[in-house]
Amino acid sequence: MRADAKRNYDKLLQAAREVFRERGLEAPLDEVARRAGVGAGTLYRHFPTRDDLLNALMQAFIDRLDAAAEAAIAVDGSPRERLLCWIRGGVAEVTYSKGAAAKLTAALGDDESRIATKAAAFAQASGRVVEALGVDLRPGLDGVQLARLVGGLAMVVDQGDLDESSFAPLADVLVDGLLAPTVVGS
């Protein structure tokens, strides 16, 4: 890639990061080009669709999501506490940008999605938590299912601008439902 192209590519990513954070993932793309100081055509050359731009932005997001999963697995406490840590961490990361939860959850079952690799990373991070919790979880649960539930809760938070006191009881319901019957109520 030519030096000026690389520079424009980076300027677009930085501008998109700012614009999407301020105005959500449906923000006008011409604002992204304008703030990056490039023509509209340059944006479309580098990122043919909005989701391609989003996909490039999401690398850092996935890194944080992986870190949240590792942190949850490493929690020194009960299975319940480890699971709750992942649900809290996962929801917090996935709701970082308005609309991201819906896009990621939709991409979980769609290989054709432009952000399919990011959704797969979300499912894999969930899968690592599932494996770490092992027999403490209800049998048959897999990473995709857990990611869907975390994504669903994240969408509720995203749509409703829920604060901590509204979020906590919903997370509790999810945790109790996810734990193996013998552990529930302990």
Added chain:
Amino acid sequence: MRADAKRNYDKLLQAAREVFRERGLEAPLDEVARRAGVGAGTLYRHFPTRDDLLNALMQAFIDRLDAAAEAAIAVDGSPRERLLCWIRGGVAEVTYSKGAAAKLTAALGDDESRIATKAAAFAQASGRVVEALGVDLRPGLDGVQLARLVGGLAMVVDQGDLDESSFAPLADVLVDGLLAPTVVGS
């Protein structure tokens, strides 16, 4: 309301019902006006915003939701079966139109929403199920919380086009988390 105005109002509702069903809740409004055979201005006179149009359409939807709640309460079986019936019925109604789940869930905590009355009806239907299940449910649960969880699951189904086999385990997680600890695992 003048006779011709009433006629246009009804034609717009019928056209919107068809267009929203075919193309989702974000379908172009000029298509609604075109199919109703009226000018664009007439649409905006009767329904200043898209959500006002949606709100008018949703009356029938709320009636079906109420019926689903009554049916769940009347189920001759365990609390688990009654709750599962409501979750299945609620999700089925709320996902009837693509995008409806997200709109309704967002409106659950927003009195300013143009569909606030419909969201309130959703919460009340959930609340009736909560009351009917009484001590079988985890303590502290209210209709809004249950509606949020049903809405979250409905958004997951809506976003991912889930089939029955993918939906069932997620509904099971929710049911187990919602039941009182002493009942879980029975």
Added chain:
DNA sequence: ACCTGAACACCGTTCAAGT
């Protein structure tokens, strides 16, 4: 009173002309 539809605004997307 209510309706029509042309007109304007906004934004996504393309492409001819430039460097």
Added chain:
DNA sequence: ACCTGAACACCGTTCAAGT
């Protein structure tokens, strides 16, 4: 090769002119 930005298309919304 890559970039620019004018141009086109689409759709939401308004409003002057009609009935």
